[in-house]
Amino acid sequence: MVDSPNRTNPKTDIDVVGIGNAIVDVISHESESFLEAHNLVKDSMALIDTDVAVNLYNEMSPTVQSSGGSAANTMAGVSSLGGKAAYIGKIRDDHLGEFFTHDINAAGVHFSVNPASEGLPTARSMIIVTPDGSRTMNTYLGTSTNLLKDDLDIKLLESAQILYCEGYIWDIETTKETIRSAIAIARGANRTISFTLSDSFCVSRHKEEWIELIEEQVDILFGNEDEIKELSGCNTLSEAAQWIQGKVTVACLTLAERGSIIVTAEEIIGIAAKPVSQVIDSTGAGDLYAAGFLFGYARGLDLKVCGELASIAAAEIIAHTGARPLTPLKNLIESELSN
């Protein structure tokens, strides 16, 4: 936790800059038995190599391709809510890279990292959606692992109100160094640092390092129940919530259909999930929750309102396939903001 609360920082044009793996999602709908047949751990993200990627793709049902990447989804959400967002991530100059660039631009997100002209292809994640709407991700990182310090826009990092970091990016040594540099630059300008735990397996891979990082450098933490239990080593949500209290300024713990809790040193605020008629695909639910919260936080709104905006954004995304909003989120939050 940073000593001084950053909410009194000078306002700038950019509300949030996100940094993460730039990924195109390739989504198919499969039965539960498909997961078993391919030894996939439901609801988790696995990193896969080229061979596994090719084999899995060959066995998937008809697919829908949609731009993804956790932090990129979040930035698209911030923009859709009416905020100013920017994104840092690495693509190749191939068809998937063009597709990714089109969508991040079309979402109104500032994106100016040069695409690689050689080497590995643009990253893609093969996402298996089961009938209950849960998603199991199998990610081939490709050129996203080549995001280097030179790709960082220092002025952008110094000027954005909030830096948002993807836990996923910790899996590769080069991008981990890049994100540590980004955090140092943003902190040097006294900006707010936010971080998402991304995935419980990702947490278990980096637990010790992350606890230190979070205590020393993170203001706002996002995670779901499995992730915070894994990080804290606690068996229950309430123990985990108690454990995180005071380590960060705000921890947002998401609980799927049970809503979320917002934990500060002083209090715990319960936020209801916004009901949806049918969960079609939960891809992006956590990403869009973060978008809603960060948008509200950057605009200085009450934490409870931030949580409600988060719930609205998450509800829009799970009602359709794909992790980017179909409805401009700013239209959905008008009534919240006018209260």
Added chain:
Amino acid sequence: MVDSPNRTNPKTDIDVVGIGNAIVDVISHESESFLEAHNLVKDSMALIDTDVAVNLYNEMSPTVQSSGGSAANTMAGVSSLGGKAAYIGKIRDDHLGEFFTHDINAAGVHFSVNPASEGLPTARSMIIVTPDGSRTMNTYLGTSTNLLKDDLDIKLLESAQILYCEGYIWDIETTKETIRSAIAIARGANRTISFTLSDSFCVSRHKEEWIELIEEQVDILFGNEDEIKELSGCNTLSEAAQWIQGKVTVACLTLAERGSIIVTAEEIIGIAAKPVSQVIDSTGAGDLYAAGFLFGYARGLDLKVCGELASIAAAEIIAHTGARPLTPLKNLIESELSN
């Protein structure tokens, strides 16, 4: 209309072989004003060149990419219903071509046309979905225009119960010749010829030629209200239905939420639309209607049952984004078939 009804032909493994433009759909959701700003005619299909394709793509909102092509969607539907389908269409060996091939294979459709290794890229259609669920298509045909007679699998065409032809393919001289050859091969083997009018503007481009083709060589005709009015020159649906009676064995006229009518020389059968809770995207509705009807027809079912299967398949497709079924259609028609 062919003299002898073909329903007594020897049964073979393949129920339907479809021939058409192999296209990847790039779908975005836009307001009505987007159509006006780009001079797009709502609910129609326009052919566009490279420059227009690039400009339009740059201005579209975030997109979802999904395999399409009218006849390919229909064949995916036939397969999803439990039928045996095959497809003939031309792609390039590029990313979009791989994506198309994956999906047609994953749909269980036989597809063995060799991809082009040079020349134009795989075709793509930029589809604008407006809030009412209607779709406006802007198609760059790319290499799909290079489907040649040499690409036709003669044994396949001779053995499939039904040949299904896309009207769209008439727009290019080379593919028109190819489809005329395919029809001649299938007729030579005394197979059933089915044809879809595809689009009212497409009808107006080829009206005279099509009337002759339909009277002489087509057994089953598909079209919506605008298309059959355009073809017949009639002002009302009932006049158009009367006009088509006797020209083909069966004409299926689709009427969106008003269902469809099945017209034979002797009778007109009304089929109700299957209600859906929300129309998300009507892309593929006509294609899947044809799939349901053709599957039933190939299996020798009563025309009314064929129409009901068509309604069920169309209803599944309009309840989500994309023109390929997400739910195995054979699960949805079990109760119809057991009656």
